[in-house]
């Protein structure tokens with residue numbers, strides 16, 4: 268069969284796998300020879316701390332992609348060309364150097380990526396090379412699920428309904444690679460170097476391996492198989508941080524070491540034909556939330572740095588020394604509210620935070636401490652292994668009641684009630700705050716309510732071993748209600 272191009276280049280970005288890969292599939296089908304590359308983009312890397320689990324995760328996942336490409340191509344010279352530099356400069360240079368006519372990559376709708384891709388497209392066009400970009404990261408994106416009036420959805424439930432109405436095997440089917448892999452080309456001699464070690468990129472190893480976070484396609488597969496057995500229970504278990512309820516696939520979805528189509532397909536099948544449907548239904552709903560926030564970011568890019576609902580940009584947040592001290596206490600897990608502090612210990616130690624705790628911690632920062640949601644959003648962006656701009660922003664704005672379809676502003680989580688409800692025996696708290704371990708299941712949620720005798724029996728001195736609460740919840744609640752009332756536009 269005659270192919271459209273004699274040579275093409277696949278640019279891997281957030282799709283670090285070699286199966287069910289839309290860009291790779293299309294390139295292999297339309298090019299006689301296909302090269303593959305990944306750019307360690309200095310514009311992104313320079314802003315990161317020198318020990319960053321995400322960089323190590325990407326690095327280790329690329330080693331697997333490289334090995335897999337060599338196996339698929341059937342020769343050692345097949346494999347990944349790894350570049351280190353500014354993508355706008357090094358990618359077009361490589362494409363020219365290899366003499367390809369087309370570059371293939373997956374959509375990335377984050378503002379930096381859109382700008383970068385526009386520049387790359389221009390540089391490639393100057394050299395007569397085509398850039399093909401397509402969907403891979405979500406089931407639906409951009410304008411694929413719209414209201415009947417042709418506008419973007421801003422409320423989740425009707426979006427979900429429309430999503431479920433539209434989805435079918437066509438949207439969930441995979442993009443096979445293996446059967447077209449003979450088109451994978453040998454890298455020219457000068458590009459046959461292995462994926463460089465982390466140190467060559469200016470990074471240090473992290474505790475990723477000690478944490479047991481499995482990387483790459485094999486790691487994604489391992490977590491998925493483990494979770495699939497628990498899928499039916501997801502709806503019952505997902506809210507309890509001490510229970511192994513969720514999938515822990517966030518980082519794999521973020522970097523595309525799993526195919527979201529394959530996961531959604533399996534959950535959808537289970538939903539239609541499986542035993543207990545509720546688990547699959549709820550979990551598929553989470554993947555729909557992910558699509559929802561992705562299309563919000565695409566249609567409403569002002570959400571980066573601004574409230575989705577502009578009237579809430581008028582909220583008067585706490586500033587000054589005390590607010591800074593409160594923010595620091597939140598970051599370091601020293602608020603005196605055990606569930607919040609245990610949650611912050613979890614993110615600080617592992618880069619993961621359970622979804623229920625993300626909601627509690629975010630609500631506490633915004634509605635108990637009166638601190639601008641953007642400060643919390645930035646902290647999560649730096650620390651979450653699965654940080655995704657669209658989901659992080661969407662969920663922070665949900666918690667802050669500034670977003671689309673957000674938690675109503677007058678609904679304010681009580682951190683103690685949340686603790687009693689979702690960590691009833693204090694199991695999660697004890698894991699991260701061992702100094703509270705000897706408090707009873709009742710006192711552990713609010714140590715300041717324990718009597719002196721109870722505190723002594725638990726070997727605990729408040730203010731020495733564990734802080735007193737930095738704010739009183741009820742007082743903070745009243746202040747928050749006033750803050751939001753003042754920012755609301757007059758009726």
Ligand SMILES: Cc1cc2nc3c(=O)[nH]c(=O)nc-3n(C[C@H](O)[C@H](O)[C@H](O)COP(=O)(O)OP(=O)(O)OC[C@H]3O[C@@H](n4cnc5c(N)ncnc54)[C@H](O)[C@@H]3O)c2cc1C
Pocket residue numbers: 505513514515516517518520553554556557560620621622623625626629647651653654655656658659660662663666
């Ligand atoms: C304040 C706050 C910040 C958040 N920041 C992020 C973020 O940066 N990146 C991120 O992927 N998720 C974020 N979430 C959503 C959610 O907490 C995580 O996706 C989830 O905890 C990841 O764990 P898991 O993979 O075990 O999830 P599971 O419960 O197994 O869910 C499966 C997948 O569905 C998606 N998902 C689940 N819940 C949501 C949600 N509410 N919104 C969007 N997608 C969802 C994720 O891709 C997740 O991996 C945030 C939530 C809150 C409240």
